[in-house]
Amino acid sequence: MTEYNDNRALHDHQPSSDQPIPAPTDKHSSPAAATLWLIDDDAALRLILADTFEDAGLTVISFTQAQAAWTRLNDILQQQTPADQLPDVILTDIRMPMMDGLSFSDWVHQHVPQLPIVIMTAHSDLSSAISSYQTGAFEYLPKPFDLDEAVTTIYKAIHYQPHTDVKTKNTRKSAVKSDATPNEPNEPNKPTEPTGHTNQASKTSPTTAPIKPAAKETSPTPPAATDNPSGIIGQSQAMQTVFRAIGRLAHSPITVLITGESGTGKELVASALHQHSPRRQQPFIALNMAAIPHDLIESELFGHEKGAFTGATTTRQGRFEQANGGTLFLDEIGDMPFSTQTRLLRVLANGEFYRVGGQQPVKVDVRIIAATHQHLEALVKQGKFREDLFYRLNVIRLPLPPLRTRREDIPALASYFMQRAAEQMNTAKKHLHPAALQVMQAFEWRGNVRQLENVCLWLTVMATGDTVMVEDLPPELLDSVPADITQQPQPPHTARSSQIPPQIDMNTQGSIDSGAISPNSPMTTQTDWQQPLAAWAKQALQTGETDILQTAMPEFERVLLTAALNHSGGKKIAAAHLLGWGRNTLTRKLQQLNLTPVQDQNKYH
Structure with a gap:
């Protein structure tokens, strides 16, 4: 290198x-x-x-x-x-x-x-x-x-x-x-946040022509972590796949079919595709096929001429015309009547349609994003959905994962919804106790993210105090979770404090000796390791040492890492899971701390 x-x-x-x-x-x-x-x-x-x-x-x-x-x-x-x-x-x-x-x-x-x-x-x-x-x-x-x-x-x-x-x-x-043109390359924009450094890269010698910074309207600097205008939250691998798909599809006019259970956020994804596309300045029209009576769907989609039917006293534009130049989101496309599917197929084919009762074709430029919670392939076999329309819509399929398959995202989602509920109710945000959050992560969430949002709103209104305890959760959560979770004791301090191994020997010179870790060493009480740590810290400070956290942390990590490797028999993936790390993080720590597992370090399990 x-x-x-x-x-x-x-x-x-x-x-x-x-x-x-x-x-x-x-x-x-x-x-x-x-x-x-x-x-x-x-x-x-x-x-x-x-x-x-x-x-x-x-x-x-x-x-x-x-x-x-x-x-x-x-x-x-x-x-x-x-x-x-x-x-x-x-x-x-x-x-x-x-x-x-x-x-x-x-x-x-x-x-x-x-x-x-x-x-x-x-x-x-x-x-x-x-x-x-x-x-x-x-x-x-x-x-x-x-x-x-x-x-x-x-x-x-x-x-x-x-x-x-x-x-x-x-x-x-x-x-x-x-x-290459020597005078053309421009320096890209610097981050908008102050870095505390003086940028000297643009300084040039007197004999060299300076390179001027590029004038750009917007900076691609990522927003702050708390800035989430889309409302789509997730760090899980399943959501990273969704994020990559949205990033690739946003600038394309191609038709997208979003699939997933009810409440997984299909409309949010459709809106994100539109808001990050070249059509973002044009209308985004969302229409739920299941919420419109079948005899009104054609008029709703394509509009009607004056006198086309009883009550049609004026000419009315349909959703396709209203969304011209933008995006039309057709939710629950599987509930669209068979007759309307034929007319939709024509629009997808050449961008033309006739208003109800109209004689002249109407030309539109609309990107179609469809969504459904049903299995369209099964509907095609049953003769309830046109096969040719299915293939027109199924150009790019974007499946959304149910919440129960990405439980690691529940804490962030719950925090976000608790904050939103507090703002909606004009009250202080309530916080979830770790035990209550554990119950929520064990729940199946058949209503997915929408159900979680409703529960957070319920807790904001009904729970007493600033901290939501297990007993404050709605009955449907408590009734569906195994008793061994709901009956766990809730310590006043951290739930993980008693899980730290005691083999930490503090000496008087301000260094930490991790000692040898035995895989069968018993876990002891909280004070067995905290008291020696406190004594070491006190004496190190009295002797004039500084940056004691930087001294303690590597040895602290060495103790935990050695214990996890011994417990897993040297298997790094298992040890990383025990520590709550990723495999790459564990590999980096091994190199930083100069530790060698039992098995070959270059072999991944």
């Missing part, structure tokens, strides 16, 4: 003649090896990823900041660095000092559009996914991700375009030479 010197980017934009670009020197590299630029300010994660990609046969050049990678790309564009230094693919984090990954990706997409970028981030919300694809990213990887999946994604990006294949890299290099 080549670690690129970022200091040059922080002090001077233009390189001097005595600062050559470092050549790849990794033992795995070869003349035919593809080059990956890896950008992340997390040194431990950068090391793990670099080792992984080098083992996969790539030449890796690492950057600690996007600013340094931007400077080097600028050198290539201005022909101050040979074009063969251009990488085959870039993997970058989003949130970094001085320049964020989205701004960097947007700039690269504008100036080197044939260079694929893969974006990774720990802030894996819908806004990050959509912003990544809008800046031209090839793929979006939410952390923690599987290392094998990351390698596969990187190779897909390298071979995405035939002319960017490793064997034909010179084609891309020559294209960069022909497109």
Whole structure:
């Protein structure tokens, strides 16, 4: 792995003649090896990823900041660095000092559009996914991700375009030479949040023409974690798949069929597809087929002429005309009458329809997003749904997971709905006790997210006090949850405090000795480990030590990590699960703490 010197980017934009670009020197590299630029300010994660990609046969050049990678790309564009230094693919984090990954990706997409970028981030919300694809990213990887999946994604990006294949890299290099214009490249926008650093990358020597920042109307900087205009929340793997799909489909006019149980948020997803599309300034019309009488559906969809039927005293536009230029969301499409399906098929085919009682065709430009909780294939076999319409709608199918399959998202969803309910009721937000939250996570939620929202509203109104206890939950939750969960004791402090192993020996010199961890060591009471820790902290402070948390935390993690590995027989995935970590986090901690599990560290279980 080549670690690129970022200091040059922080002090001077233009390189001097005595600062050559470092050549790849990794033992795995070869003349035919593809080059990956890896950008992340997390040194431990950068090391793990670099080792992984080098083992996969790539030449890796690492950057600690996007600013340094931007400077080097600028050198290539201005022909101050040979074009063969251009990488085959870039993997970058989003949130970094001085320049964020989205701004960097947007700039690269504008100036080197044939260079694929893969974006990774720990802030894996819908806004990050959509912003990544809008800046031209090839793929979006939410952390923690599987290392094998990351390698596969990187190779897909390298071979995405035939002319960017490793064997034909010179084609891309020559294209960069022909497109390079020394005075044109612009510096991407910096993050809008203050970073506490002075940006010196734009300082140039008196003999060098400065590069002016690009003037942009909006910044692709991701919103704050609390900013969630879409209302779609989830960190689970199932929701990350949904986020990636929305990001890819938002800018496409293609028809989408959203499937999922009632209450999973199908209309929210349809609205997000519209709000992040080029049609966002145009109308978004939502229509539930099950809520309209069958004899009125055609008039509701296509409108009617004056005198078309009794009571039609004026000409009326239908939903298709009202949504012209925008998006029409047809919810519960499976309940549409068979006769109306035929007329809808014509609109999907050529964008034309006739109003009820009309003689002239009406032409519209509408994106159709349909949704259903039913199995349309079964309805087709039963003759209740047109097969040709099914294939027209089923261009891209986007399934939404039920809430019971993503229980890890319930705490965040409950907190969000409790906050919304408090604002709606003009009262203070109530907090869920961990035991009550455990009951909610064990519940089946047949009504999915909508049912959870209603329960949070009920709790805001009916529960007494600022903290919602188990006994405050609605009867339907308590009746459906096993008794061993509802009858668990609720300690006044943290529920996990008694689960910390006691083998922590504090000495008087301010260091911590983790000792040997036996897999059969019994768990003891809370004070068995807290009292020695308190005594050590007190004496360390009395001796004038500072940053004692930085001293204690590595040894504290070493004790827990060793215990988990012993308990799991050295299996890292099992140990990570015991600790509540991801596999990549555990691997990083092993390297940081210089620990070696029983089994081979490079073998994943």
